[in-house]
């Protein structure tokens with residue numbers, strides 16, 4: 006943990022003030038704070054407060070959208086700084102948000118962190134059908150399929166993708182990892198996935214383990 010005061014960044018995310026967030030993030034970078042610390046200790050805790058306010062009916066969808074936009078603007082600055090190990094080849098990951106969902110901030114963070122950790126990442130964006138996931142996995146010979154599921158009602162698509170992968174005879178060649186606000190460690194077994202992670206840092210550890218299993 007650095008001594009840096011992340012509260013102004015947290016507050017600006019909570020207030021949905023994109024310009025302020027960008028300025029403060031730039032200030033943190035200028036002060037030598039690593040991009041991952043800015044995400045983990047500034048942006049994500051800010052969004053957590055936003056989530057709590059939404060749960061308590063203090064915030065509504067337009068407030069979420071303002072904070073989400075502020076966070077996205079900040080991530081656009083930070084993403085290139087996470088992409089630092091292009092020469093490494095840790096493995097190939099196909100990532101996306103499941104069908105019927107357009108909530109992508111968490112997935113964007115995980116994708117950027119995986120890429121920064123040396124994985125070749127194919128990001129399919131949001132609203133990705135099980136068929137589209139499998140088609141990309143086959144096209145790029147992916148090692149890992151990483152699916153983000155922010156909403157409970159779309160959990161079925163995680164399982165559908167796993168079943169389709171099995172039907173293609175690829176289940177022993179491709180590992181499936183999942184995450185997102187509406188998943189827990191228990192979801193992994195329900196949807197026939199290999200792993201679940203709570204955040205990007207954990208996902209990097211988990212993908213390292215999955216790659217070892219594939220290469221064993």
Ligand code: B12
Pocket residue numbers: 049052053055056059060066067069070073105106107108109110111112114115151152153154155156157158182183184185186187201202203204205208
């Ligand atoms: C911001 C937000 C929005 C924004 C999204 C903007 C965007 N461009 O992405 C907007 C306003 C668009 C939105 C819309 C909706 N939202 Co919303 N939203 C949120 C909120 C408050 C925060 C999400 C977020 O960005 N968090 C910050 C990121 C960093 O966290 P994260 O997404 O959890 O990701 C982290 C981990 O989960 C993990 N992770 C994420 N993906 C992956 C993938 C892998 C492979 C791995 C390993 C890990 C991983 O790592 C990430 C980094 O730490 C959540 C509340 C919450 N508790 O999450 C609700 C929430 C997800 N939304 C919800 C709902 C209901 C909706 C709407 C239906 C609301 C409506 N009535 O219109 C719509 C759905 C639209 C649709 N079909 O997609 C519900 C879902 C409830 C449920 N159980 O199904 C939540 C949980 C709020 C709630 N408590 O009710 N939302």
